[in-house]
Structure formats: structure tokens, C-alpha cells
Amino acid sequence: MGGDTIAAISSAAADSGIGIVRISGPDSFAVIDRIYRSKSGNRKLSGEKSHTIHYGYIEDEGDVIDEVLVMIMRGPGTFTAEDTVEIDCHGGVCAMKRILETVIKNGARLAQPGEFTKKAFLNGRIDLSQAEAVMDVIQAKNEYALKNSVSQLKGSIRKEISELRERLLYHIAYIEAALDDPEHISSDGYGEEIAGEISQMREKILHLISTADNGRILKEGIRTVIVGRPNAGKSSVLNKLLGEERAIVTEIAGTTRDTLEETINLNGITLIITDTAGIRETENIVEKIGIGKAREKLEDADLVLYVVDSSEQLNENDAAIVRMLRTKKAIVLLNKSDRKTVTTREMIEELIRNENGAAKEKNGSRCSGALPKEENESSEKSPEKQEIKSSRREETEYPVLSISALKGTGIDLLEDKLKEMFYQGKISLNDEVCITNMRHKELLMEAKESLDRVWESITLGMPEDFLTIDLMGACRALGDITGETSSEEVVNEIFGKFCLGK
Amino acid sequence: MKTGPRDAHEFEAEKNCKKQTGKMGKGAEFMKRVEEWVDVVVVGAGHAGCEAALASARLGMETILFTVSVDSIAMMPCNPNIGGSSKGHLVREVDALGGEMGKNIDRTFIQSKMLNMSKGPAVHSLRAQADKAEYSRSMRKVLQETDHLKIRQMEVTELIVEDGTLTGVRTYSGAVYHCKACILCTGTYLKARCIYGDVSTYTGPNGLQAANYLTDSLKANGVKMYRFKTGTPARIDSRSIDYSKMQEQKGDERVVPFSFETDPDTVQIPQVSCWLTYTNEETHRIIRENLDRSPLYSGMIEGTGPRYCPSIEDKVVKFADKNRHQVFIEPEGIHTSEMYVGGMSSSLPEDVQLAMYRSVPGLEHADIVRNAYAIEYDCIDARQLELSLEFRDIRGLFSAGQFNGSSGYEEAAAQGIIAGINAARKIQGKEPLILDRSEAYIGVLIDDLVTKENHEPYRMMTSRAEYRLLLRQDNADLRLTPKGYEVGLISEERYKRLVEKERMIREETERVKKTWIGTGAEVQEFLRSQGSTELRSSAKLSELICRPELSYQKLHGIDTDRRELPDDIQEQVNINIKYEGYLLRQMKQVEQFKKMEERKIPQDLDYDKVPSLRTEARQKLKEGRPASIGQASRIAGVSPADVSVLMVYLQANKQA
Structure with missing residues (x-):
């Protein structure tokens, strides 16, 4: 199957800052030719031999974005059986994002979640017996993307987009109602009437696009989860971090997550902090319910703050928590340093070594599955991140800091540690965020282009029925961002807002 | 509650009786049946x-x-x-x-x-x-x-x-x-029941069985x-209507026939008028005060009514801020004095109907011939x-x-x-x-x-209709007559005429795209007279047609090579040229659409065997059993991911 040329960040090892942008489809080579420049000047990669790697730069209208390695692979000897290009970039998440954007600007379209796998399968590259696994991947990736798409959208942005959409829907319904029942409602001159509003909407969308460029339309930040036994002082740590001397950026009562999320800014690093105080880790059920719930929250976390009460003995609850941490970046906070020390730094470090050692053995045989790489990930909620997790598996060392949330001592150490980890690239943003951001931006662009055409039609004096075609296009694109599309909504709006009929 | 000529009870009795005698089974063999x-x-x-x-x-x-x-x-x-x-x-x-x-x-x-x-x-x-x-x-x-x-x-x-x-x-x-x-x-007609106020009859429309x-x-x-x-308004005796209080609504001067087969000259006949009047606050007051007597609001009607054809009581309730609604008085025929009261369908009781219609200007002395009613x-x-x-x-x-x-x-x-x-x-x-x-x-x-x-x-x-620019009433014959011919409902002669029409449209569209218009004085003067800007250099005829103020038809004066073509051909050429960009865009969308429609789904597909479908999607697909991937994607509750899953499953089955 021929069709579209698609592109996506296919794997992002965020730790090392190296990522791959993958392009697949008939125009892959044409796209790379438009944006690649070798060290010696312009060079067409489409003429190169298959399965070769080339060093050079990716440029966007003359600006160098990043230094890259480009791999050229001709179909059918590729994963998707189509012409494929892989761009290895080094400049971290931001550069990767820009490269993907440039690729899209030059003729590829952003891949749907799981689309590479789907292509590979439909092109006969994946064995029939794995069809089921393929279907799982597609469903899982879509669910994950959908969840991210809506949950990552900032409340205020979501509201703005929804409002724009409502206005568009109203105008569509007005015109359509008039077309359906011209003797009750007249749409004569409606184009000129809404021209001003259309151009305002266009401005708003342009503004949203520039916001997207700065990554500010999403709840972009380091997703941080605080865990610990009851009374370890989790809330006090959170409160201290949120204290008056800190800037509270926003306060979002989680709509889908059902937990309170706080966004704080520490030395220019944004943290989205979730407190797991809601979990009741009582003695007997901690193994079951407690772990399940906390793990859910940990799943998406980029960083875990593990609060330990140093005035009490470690117990099996701590062991359970440590086991949950094993694929995560974490900082251990030995709280209540103002009291008598019962649990020492050494004791917690030993616990970590013991628990993670056991975990390592369990994980050892995991990679021997027969499925191709992408299928292996299918059982995980976040297929992309599985790889990242496995690379982190080796690192069992967590910084341990002694603090007193009550007195406020040691909090500065935590800040310094966070800063250090971030700038050394040990913690970073979840790459899903920037993918979602890209998708949103693409849809915003689509909406803007639709409004451009509406504007053009108005200027040309086209009859009103031509306007709704592109108004609907804009409405659909915005709806895809907020997840509010339905095929009957225009009809519903017509009947809801206008009185028609015999 | 009063009931009509036959009530539900009678029906049940009748039905049971029929069940015993009407069946052609054992014991009925001796009865002679057609x-x-x-x-x-x-x-x-x-x-x-x-x-x-x-x-x-x-x-x-x-x-x-x-x-x-x-x-x-x-x-x-x-x-x-x-x-x-x-x-x-x-x-x-x-x-x-x-x-x-x-x-x-x-x-x-x-x-x-x-x-x-x-x-x-x-x-x-x-x-x-x-x-x-x-x-x-x-x-x-x-x-x-x-x-x-x-x-x-x-x-x-x-x-x-x-x-x-x-x-x-x-x-x-x-x-x-x-x-x-x-x-x-x-x-x-199936188990039909007509209702107004507390009166209900087990009949189809107009008292039919x-x-x-x-x-x-x-x-x-x-x-x-x-x-x-659904429902219908009352019919009112024309002799009781004062048309001087209404606005006359005339037909078109030049009538266009519905059928592509009808000679337009045969439909230029004397036409009758319709009349426009409005409800007012008094009408709405009467309705509001009697809402409790409406079978719709008292729960006597269980059926689901159409939103696009609301009764006047629905309109008054739902659009309470509107202080008037249009009412169209339309003749039901030449040989009848009955007038249809468009915009005022109702199931209110007879006395309320009378008061309500009579509150409308021009209907003060209205005599009702047939009551308005709702039908289930x-x-x-x-x-x-x-x-x-x-x-x-x-x-x-x-x-x-x-x-x-x-x-x-x-x-x-x-x-x-x-x-x-x-x-x-x-x-x-x-x-x-x-x-x-x-x-x-x-x-x-x-x-x-x-x-x-x-x-x-x-x-x-x-x-x-998402591709409505292509689905115009003016080109219905071009779109569908070849299919009608294939099926056997269109005569050879009619089909040949269509093929000829297609040829003329195609040739003229091509000619227009190739014809250049110079910057001669005559041309410039013509453009000025049409409120259009003058040409700086020669332009294609098609470019001029695209100007909002011009059209193919208007340009005949400066299009010296043009031969006389029938109106419908001229119209097609004009639309083809004038809206070309929009039409091409929709044609491209149609291409995408067709790809999905062409991916057929076997009707005996067992959706329970398709892994990874979400439960809701599986349910909806089982209910709807779509014929194609395209149709599946239009079912509410089936997500794009479900559609992808289905595609993969079908592909796997094809290879197996």
C-alpha cells in the first residue's frame, strides 16, 4: 500500500539526549533532500546507496537546527517495507521536536500512534501470527496518546479552544439553518458580518500556535510524584516546596486524574507535583491495593520523591515502595532530621540495593521474546517508555538527602540536587508531551489554514454556503485537540439554537 | 378520556379473532383462500x-x-x-x-x-x-x-x-x-394513533385505516x-381568511421543472400564491396557558418527535424569547378551499387550536376544516x-x-x-x-x-452532505442517469441525450480554458459596464469567468467564437470554471473517501473474534455490521484506532 509519507519521533532516549526521527513512505527521500545539507554543502541523499549513514545538518529555511546522522533505507528491505529515512539527532528533546516539525513542513504528515507498525503489517513485513500483537499495539498506543492529548492540555488553553469551537459551530449552524430554511432565516451578508470575528479567531489561533512553539499549551514539566509511608511527611515536603517564597504557577484540580496537581517553578525548572497522600498504605493491604494505586501514578512520573521518616524503623512498606521505584528516577528524602535518627542513610541504601537486586534478577530474561521490537512493548501502557525504563534499570543509586520539612532545613539541598539532575540530563520531560504538543500544533495549523480559506472566500464575495465548508474544517481540527468531535453536532446545534420548520 | 371510532381494546379482540380464523394451518384447510x-x-x-x-x-x-x-x-x-x-x-x-x-x-x-x-x-x-x-x-x-x-x-x-x-x-x-x-x-400507518388534546383515534393520517x-x-x-x-397543522377554510393582513408570496417568474425530461416551456403556467403572517404574544399566551392540556406535555404521547418539525407549542416553550413565529398559509389545491397553516402544527385540544389560530392576523375568523393533530x-x-x-x-x-x-x-x-x-x-x-x-x-x-x-x-x-459542492441539483442527471440507464430505468434515447450533453459541456469547458481575451477597447468598455476592472494584458476567458461579478453567461458579448448552447450546458460550464478550485478540493476528498469505502468487510465477520476492539466498538459493530471500513468509521462509538485494528484483522484474514 502506497499512500502517505509519515513521520514521528520513533524512540527517544531522553537521558542521553539522542533521539531518532523516522520517516516512512514514498516521499521520504524527497523530504530529506529538502532539509539535509552535508558538511561540504548541498547534497542529495536520494541518490545514495540504500542502508548507508550520512553525517550532516538538518536545516529549516537556511537555519541549521541540529547536527545529525541520517540513515537512508530503500523499501522493501525496511521495517515498513517502504522507503525509510532515520534521522539521529543529538540536540535533545527541543531539537528533535524542531526536526520533526521541519520534516512535516516539507511534505510528511505526523504519524498516528502505532501507524508504523500498522504499515509494516499491511505491507506484509510482520508475520501473520503476530496480527494480534499488532492490534494490541495500535489500540494501546492510541489509548495512551488520547489520554495524554486531553490530560496534558492546560485547562485555560482547553477552555480557549473550546470557546473558539463553540463560536465556529454557532456560525456554521446559523448559515446551515438559513440554507435549510431560507424563508425563516436569512444568511444574506453573513459573511461580511463575521469577517471581523473570523480574523480575530485567526489571530487567537496564531497566538496559540506560538504558545505551542514555546511548549506552553501543555502541562509541560517534570512529572513528579511524592511517595512514602503515612506520616512520613509527604505533605509537609510538598507544602515546603509550595511555600510562599516559591512561585505557584497554576493550580489544576486534575480533571481526569482525580488528584490534586501543583505546578511549581524551582530555579527555572517546572515541576508538576502529585501527592499520593490519598493512598492508604495500611499494614496488610499495602501489597495489593496500595501498590496498584501508587504504581498507576508512578507510571507517568519522570521523578519520584520518596519521603522516609528517619525517626522510625524501615518496614515491609518501605520495601514495597522501593520495589515500585526500580525503573524510576528518584530522590530519597530522609525527613525529620530534627528528631532522633532511627533509620540512617546506610540503612535505606542497603534496602534499595537488596530490593533492586531482586528485581534485576526477575527482569533478566525479559528481552528474549520473538516479536519484533515494537510488538514487545504491547503489553505496556506506555510503549515508548518501556525502552527508556529498561535502560534505567541498571541505575539503582538514588541520591539520599537529609531534611526537615518541619524546620525547612535541607530543602535547599533538594533544590540543588534537582537542578543538578536536570542540567546533567538525568531527569527530563516525558517525550510524549512534545509529541502531543506537535499533534496539537499541526491541528492548530490546520484550523488556521481553514480560517484563511474562509477569509479568502469572504473577500472574494463567495456565497455563504461556501464558508461553512472551511468553517467545518476549522471546527473539526480544534475538536480533535479537545476531543469533542461528533458527526451530529452541527445538526444538533441547528436544532438547538434555531427555530425551524413547518 | 374519549376515544375515537375504535379503541385499542377492540383491536386486541379483533386481532385474536383473526388469529383463530385467518391462519392457513391445520383446521383452516377447508377454508378457501386466494x-x-x-x-x-x-x-x-x-x-x-x-x-x-x-x-x-x-x-x-x-x-x-x-x-x-x-x-x-x-x-x-x-x-x-x-x-x-x-x-x-x-x-x-x-x-x-x-x-x-x-x-x-x-x-x-x-x-x-x-x-x-x-x-x-x-x-x-x-x-x-x-x-x-x-x-x-x-x-x-x-x-x-x-x-x-x-x-x-x-x-x-x-x-x-x-x-x-x-x-x-x-x-x-x-x-x-x-x-x-x-x-x-x-x-x-403501523399501529398509527392520531392525537389532539384528550382525543385520540387509532387511525392513520386523515382518518384512514x-x-x-x-x-x-x-x-x-x-x-x-x-x-x-410527527404532526401536522390544521387546514383552514380559505373563505374565512383575511388575506389583506398577510404578505403575498408569489412563485418564480420563470419556473424550472423538476424533471430533466420536462420541457421547461410546458411549466410556465399561471401560479397561485402563498401568504405569510405571524403568531404574536397573544398566540403564545394561549398556548402557554393550555400546555397542561397538550398530550405532548402530559405524557400521553410516547413517540419521539422530530426536532426540525416542532409543533407550535414546542417552539413557544423552547424558544421562549421569540415574540413571533412565521406562519405560511398555503393552498392545498385548485379545487379545494382548504389552506395549510405552515408553521403551526399542534396537538393541543380543539378549542385551544381554534383560539390559537384565531389570534393570528388574518385568521381572526378562521374556520377549521381539519384539526391539527400529532400521529404516532x-x-x-x-x-x-x-x-x-x-x-x-x-x-x-x-x-x-x-x-x-x-x-x-x-x-x-x-x-x-x-x-x-x-x-x-x-x-x-x-x-x-x-x-x-x-x-x-x-x-x-x-x-x-x-x-x-x-x-x-x-x-x-x-x-x-459532506461533498455537497459535487452533489448539485443541476448535475443530478450527469451523476445518476448513466446508473439509471445501466439499471434499465432510463431509455436509450434519454441516455444518448445525456451523453451528448456531457460532450458539449466538456468541449465548451475546454474551449473556455483556452480562449484568450485581448485588451481591445470593446472588452475594456464591457468590463467597465459590468463593474469589473479593466484588463492590463490579455487574459483567459476562464479567468474572467472566475471574477465574482462576471459569469460565463455574461461574457457572451466579448466571447466572439461562442456558439449558441442550451441554458443547462451554459450553466454547467459556468459552474465548472467558476468554482473549479473548490470542486477540485472536494474531488480530492472524495478520492480519500472512496479508498475506505472500497475496503469491504465480510458480512459474516465474527466481531467477537477480532482482538483488541474496545467493548463499545465491538457492540456497535455487531449491531451495525458495516459493509466497508468507511462505513464502520462513521459509526458513533467506533474510534480511529478500532478502525485500524479492524483493517489489520481483515488483512490478516485475507492472507491466511
Whole structure:
């Protein structure tokens, strides 16, 4: 199957800052030719031999974005059986994002979640017996993307987009109602009437696009989860971090997550902090319910703050928590340093070594599955991140800091540690965020282009029925961002807002 | 509560009695019953039934058309007009396929208007006022003169189904008609009940006999039924109306016929007028004060009513801030004094109706001839049908019209012709005729009906057609007449004329694109006279046509090589050039659409075996059993990921 040329960040090892942008489809080579420049000047990669790697730069209208390695692979000897290009970039998440954007600007379209796998399968590259696994991947990736798409959208942005959409829907319904029942409602001159509003909407969308460029339309930040036994002082740590001397950026009562999320800014690093105080880790059920719930929250976390009460003995609850941490970046906070020390730094470090050692053995045989790489990930909620997790598996060392949330001592150490980890690239943003951001931006662009055409039609004096075609296009694109599309909504709006009929 | 001539109780008694005597089983063998063999049985002679029967008979099938009243063939029980926005498109399409509705209204209209003339060509739509009695008489004449077609006044009470295949029908009299296919077009007659105030009668519209048995037979065969509701306003005696208080609404000066076959010169007849008046605060007060007596608000009516055809009490409640509503007074025919009160359908009690109508300017002394009423009836969940309009689980059984949950004469006729064609084709062993959403409003209509869950009578609307720039009423013949010819409903002669028309359009469009217009004084003066800017250098004729203030027709003066072409050809050339960009864009979208439609899904696919489908999607797919990936993607509750999963599954099965 021929069709579209698609592109996506296919794997992002965020730790090392190296990522791959993958392009697949008939125009892959044409796209790379438009944006690649070798060290010696312009060079067409489409003429190169298959399965070769080339060093050079990716440029966007003359600006160098990043230094890259480009791999050229001709179909059918590729994963998707189509012409494929892989761009290895080094400049971290931001550069990767820009490269993907440039690729899209030059003729590829952003891949749907799981689309590479789907292509590979439909092109006969994946064995029939794995069809089921393929279907799982597609469903899982879509669910994950959908969840991210809506949950990552900032409340205020979501509201703005929804409002724009409502206005568009109203105008569509007005015109359509008039077309359906011209003797009750007249749409004569409606184009000129809404021209001003259309151009305002266009401005708003342009503004949203520039916001997207700065990554500010999403709840972009380091997703941080605080865990610990009851009374370890989790809330006090959170409160201290949120204290008056800190800037509270926003306060979002989680709509889908059902937990309170706080966004704080520490030395220019944004943290989205979730407190797991809601979990009741009582003695007997901690193994079951407690772990399940906390793990859910940990799943998406980029960083875990593990609060330990140093005035009490470690117990099996701590062991359970440590086991949950094993694929995560974490900082251990030995709280209540103002009291008598019962649990020492050494004791917690030993616990970590013991628990993670056991975990390592369990994980050892995991990679021997027969499925191709992408299928292996299918059982995980976040297929992309599985790889990242496995690379982190080796690192069992967590910084341990002694603090007193009550007195406020040691909090500065935590800040310094966070800063250090971030700038050394040990913690970073979840790459899903920037993918979602890209998708949103693409849809915003689509909406803007639709409004451009509406504007053009108005200027040309086209009859009103031509306007709704592109108004609907804009409405659909915005709806895809907020997840509010339905095929009957225009009809519903017509009947809801206008009185028609015999 | 008062009841009409027959009440539900009586019905049950009658039905039980019939069950004992009417069955052709043991113990009834000695009774002599009529037994006949035909190809196609059509149940109901409304707008769907007429088109279905005509199509079937014209395709050579021995067809019998059952109606509860031969005097009511092609009756228009509600508004006295044919067409209107997007409905006019349907009539044109029926005509282009070889149907009768367009020709019949051309013969019997008394006023005609092309709506939306100030808008783009895609939404121009014809609407004609019919002489209701003449419309019915004229259609009956056509049926009577059609070979292979018999008309029979009798209620069909039972379907005879053997092993999932329909083999015949049984009538109220006990007669059996064996058939190869049956088309149900029962309109609003199944277990119909008419209601106003606390008065209710178990009749179809206009007091006609309801069909009270077929529902049970359908249910016994596993058909899922809905109960829908609609309504109609009062008819008022013209002599009691003061027209001086109303605005006159005249027809178009130059009438455009519905049928591509009708000679435009034959429809330039004297027309009658409609009249516009308004409700007022007094009207609304009367309604509000009596809402508790409305069967809609007292819960006496259980059916789901259409939002696009709200009763006046609905409008007053829902749009409380509007202090007036339009009322159109429309003649029901030349030989009747009855006037239809458009915009004021109601089910309020008789005394409230009288007071309410009389509060409207011009209707102060109105005499009601027929009361307004609401009507409830049984219809089906049309998701049980395939796109051919055949029941998925009862082979040989087709259905069309309001029975399928639609509303409107035009929607009915459009389904009728398709059901008629497909019943005949099934018997002939041919593939069904299926129009998709990119080919016709008929395609949009049927796809919506059989794909989406409808909870109210479905009306065609222009916003439902996503490729409407291509689906214009002016090109319905170009789109569909070749299909009608293939099917066998279009004559050789008519088809040849169409091919010739296509050739002329193509050649003239090409010529226009190649013709250059110079900057001579004559040209510049012409452009000035049209309020258009002068040419700086020579330009293509097509470029000038694209200017908003100009058109192909207007430019004939400076287009010296032009030969005289018929109006309809000129119109096509103008549209092709003027809107080329928009048309091309939609054509591209259609290409994408077609790709998905072409990926067929086997009808026997076991969705329980498809892994990874979300539960909701699995449920909806099982209910709807879509014919293609494209159709699946339009089912509410089926996500793009589910569609991808389905594609992968189908591919895997193909390879296996």
C-alpha cells in the first residue's frame, strides 16, 4: 500500500539526549533532500546507496537546527517495507521536536500512534501470527496518546479552544439553518458580518500556535510524584516546596486524574507535583491495593520523591515502595532530621540495593521474546517508555538527602540536587508531551489554514454556503485537540439554537 | 378520556379473532383462500411505495402494490409541497434514475420557487406547491398504466418467512401472495394513533385505516421496532381568511421543472400564491396557558418527535424569547378551499387550536376544516438493513420510507426507487445498486439511516452532505442517469441525450480554458459596464469567468467564437470554471473517501473474534455490521484506532 509519507519521533532516549526521527513512505527521500545539507554543502541523499549513514545538518529555511546522522533505507528491505529515512539527532528533546516539525513542513504528515507498525503489517513485513500483537499495539498506543492529548492540555488553553469551537459551530449552524430554511432565516451578508470575528479567531489561533512553539499549551514539566509511608511527611515536603517564597504557577484540580496537581517553578525548572497522600498504605493491604494505586501514578512520573521518616524503623512498606521505584528516577528524602535518627542513610541504601537486586534478577530474561521490537512493548501502557525504563534499570543509586520539612532545613539541598539532575540530563520531560504538543500544533495549523480559506472566500464575495465548508474544517481540527468531535453536532446545534420548520 | 371510532381494546379482540380464523394451518384447510404468485409485493402506496412499485414493474417484475385505500395513492397527508432545501435534490436524483416524483409534480404543481438563489449553485433547491388531489390522481394514473403492475386494496398482516428468507405475505382476508421479494413502505400507518388534546383515534393520517397487525409479525421475526411521532397543522377554510393582513408570496417568474425530461416551456403556467403572517404574544399566551392540556406535555404521547418539525407549542416553550413565529398559509389545491397553516402544527385540544389560530392576523375568523393533530406510528431501527435496503436477517425483504425512520415525501421516494430497483436486481441475480455519499444525496440519506442510530424521524439536510459542492441539483442527471440507464430505468434515447450533453459541456469547458481575451477597447468598455476592472494584458476567458461579478453567461458579448448552447450546458460550464478550485478540493476528498469505502468487510465477520476492539466498538459493530471500513468509521462509538485494528484483522484474514 502506497499512500502517505509519515513521520514521528520513533524512540527517544531522553537521558542521553539522542533521539531518532523516522520517516516512512514514498516521499521520504524527497523530504530529506529538502532539509539535509552535508558538511561540504548541498547534497542529495536520494541518490545514495540504500542502508548507508550520512553525517550532516538538518536545516529549516537556511537555519541549521541540529547536527545529525541520517540513515537512508530503500523499501522493501525496511521495517515498513517502504522507503525509510532515520534521522539521529543529538540536540535533545527541543531539537528533535524542531526536526520533526521541519520534516512535516516539507511534505510528511505526523504519524498516528502505532501507524508504523500498522504499515509494516499491511505491507506484509510482520508475520501473520503476530496480527494480534499488532492490534494490541495500535489500540494501546492510541489509548495512551488520547489520554495524554486531553490530560496534558492546560485547562485555560482547553477552555480557549473550546470557546473558539463553540463560536465556529454557532456560525456554521446559523448559515446551515438559513440554507435549510431560507424563508425563516436569512444568511444574506453573513459573511461580511463575521469577517471581523473570523480574523480575530485567526489571530487567537496564531497566538496559540506560538504558545505551542514555546511548549506552553501543555502541562509541560517534570512529572513528579511524592511517595512514602503515612506520616512520613509527604505533605509537609510538598507544602515546603509550595511555600510562599516559591512561585505557584497554576493550580489544576486534575480533571481526569482525580488528584490534586501543583505546578511549581524551582530555579527555572517546572515541576508538576502529585501527592499520593490519598493512598492508604495500611499494614496488610499495602501489597495489593496500595501498590496498584501508587504504581498507576508512578507510571507517568519522570521523578519520584520518596519521603522516609528517619525517626522510625524501615518496614515491609518501605520495601514495597522501593520495589515500585526500580525503573524510576528518584530522590530519597530522609525527613525529620530534627528528631532522633532511627533509620540512617546506610540503612535505606542497603534496602534499595537488596530490593533492586531482586528485581534485576526477575527482569533478566525479559528481552528474549520473538516479536519484533515494537510488538514487545504491547503489553505496556506506555510503549515508548518501556525502552527508556529498561535502560534505567541498571541505575539503582538514588541520591539520599537529609531534611526537615518541619524546620525547612535541607530543602535547599533538594533544590540543588534537582537542578543538578536536570542540567546533567538525568531527569527530563516525558517525550510524549512534545509529541502531543506537535499533534496539537499541526491541528492548530490546520484550523488556521481553514480560517484563511474562509477569509479568502469572504473577500472574494463567495456565497455563504461556501464558508461553512472551511468553517467545518476549522471546527473539526480544534475538536480533535479537545476531543469533542461528533458527526451530529452541527445538526444538533441547528436544532438547538434555531427555530425551524413547518 | 374519549376515544375515537375504535379503541385499542377492540383491536386486541379483533386481532385474536383473526388469529383463530385467518391462519392457513391445520383446521383452516377447508377454508378457501386466494393464493397468488408474484415477483414483488409492495406494501403501501405512498411516495416510497409508488416509486418502489414503478421501478420494480418497469424492470419487468410482476409487481403487486397493496394499499389500505386506493383513493389515497401518493397522498400528501402533511404539507402541500414537494422539494425544498436538499429535498429538491432528492427529487432531482430520483428523476435522474428514472423515477416518477419529479415528473408528477411537474404535471400537478400550482406554484414553484427555486430557493437559495443568492447562494452557491450547490444549495439552489426547487420547491413546488402541489395540487394534492391532482398529484395523487396523476400518480395513480401512471401506476395504472404501467405494465406488470397491479394495485390491490387490502391490508397486509403477516410476513411469511422460511429459514430467514421471505417467501410471501398474508393479507387481512387470509389470502396468500407468494413472492420473491417484498418491499415494506408502510409510512405512518403501523399501529398509527392520531392525537389532539384528550382525543385520540387509532387511525392513520386523515382518518384512514391503520395497519395494526404487521408490527407483531415483524417482531415475531426478530425485527427491532421504534415508535416515532410527527404532526401536522390544521387546514383552514380559505373563505374565512383575511388575506389583506398577510404578505403575498408569489412563485418564480420563470419556473424550472423538476424533471430533466420536462420541457421547461410546458411549466410556465399561471401560479397561485402563498401568504405569510405571524403568531404574536397573544398566540403564545394561549398556548402557554393550555400546555397542561397538550398530550405532548402530559405524557400521553410516547413517540419521539422530530426536532426540525416542532409543533407550535414546542417552539413557544423552547424558544421562549421569540415574540413571533412565521406562519405560511398555503393552498392545498385548485379545487379545494382548504389552506395549510405552515408553521403551526399542534396537538393541543380543539378549542385551544381554534383560539390559537384565531389570534393570528388574518385568521381572526378562521374556520377549521381539519384539526391539527400529532400521529404516532411504528417504524424500524434501520440499522437492521443493508445499504441495498434489504433486511440483513430476512433475505428478500426490503423496506423504504417512513417505515425506515425517515420523514418527508422526498426522502421516502428516494428510498422507494432504490428498494424497488434492488428487489428487482436481487430476483435477476444482479448486484444491488448502492449509491455512496460522494455520488448522491440519496447515498447520504441511506448511509445515515442504516449506519447511525436515529432517535427521531430523519430529515435530509444540506449540512449532512459532506461533498455537497459535487452533489448539485443541476448535475443530478450527469451523476445518476448513466446508473439509471445501466439499471434499465432510463431509455436509450434519454441516455444518448445525456451523453451528448456531457460532450458539449466538456468541449465548451475546454474551449473556455483556452480562449484568450485581448485588451481591445470593446472588452475594456464591457468590463467597465459590468463593474469589473479593466484588463492590463490579455487574459483567459476562464479567468474572467472566475471574477465574482462576471459569469460565463455574461461574457457572451466579448466571447466572439461562442456558439449558441442550451441554458443547462451554459450553466454547467459556468459552474465548472467558476468554482473549479473548490470542486477540485472536494474531488480530492472524495478520492480519500472512496479508498475506505472500497475496503469491504465480510458480512459474516465474527466481531467477537477480532482482538483488541474496545467493548463499545465491538457492540456497535455487531449491531451495525458495516459493509466497508468507511462505513464502520462513521459509526458513533467506533474510534480511529478500532478502525485500524479492524483493517489489520481483515488483512490478516485475507492472507491466511
